[in-house]
Amino acid sequence: MTTHVVMFRFHDAADVTEARERLNGMMGQVPGLLSVKVGSDHNRGDAAHDLVLVTVHEDREALRQYGDHPAHVAVKDWLSSRTKERAVVDTDDF
Numbered sequence: 001m002t003t004h005v006v007m008f009r010f011h012d013a014a015d016v017t018e019a020r021e022r023l024n025g026m027m028g029q030v031p032g033l034l035s036v037k038v039g040s041d042h043n044r045g046d047a048a049h050d051l052v053l054v055t056v057h058e059d060r061e062a063l064r065q066y067g068d069h070p071a072h073v074a075v076k077d078w079l080s081s082r083t084k085e086r087a088v089v090d091t092d093d094f
Contacts, residue, residue, distance in 0.1 A: 007049035009085040029071040032062025
């Protein structure tokens with residue numbers, strides 16, 4: 001299994017709710033996507049991000065296909081103008 005972790009900082013915190021809905025909506029649409037977890041931050045410290053996405057994929061190939069899947073591309077396109085910063089880690093170590 002491969003885990004994909006993405007942290008987002010938004011230009012407008014009001015976008016967090018819709019981002020959660022859109023990200024969660026990918027579950028069941030993308031082959032090889034085993035789970036989706038989305039969490040909002042309550043820390044608000046200097047290093048904090050607004051939202052975290054954790055997806056689990058069957059393997060690295062499934063993660064690669066996820067990147068090109070229309071459901072993911074639609075969410076990614078929506079997020080692109082709304083996020084001011086993004087950090088990503090892909091790991092097989094979990």
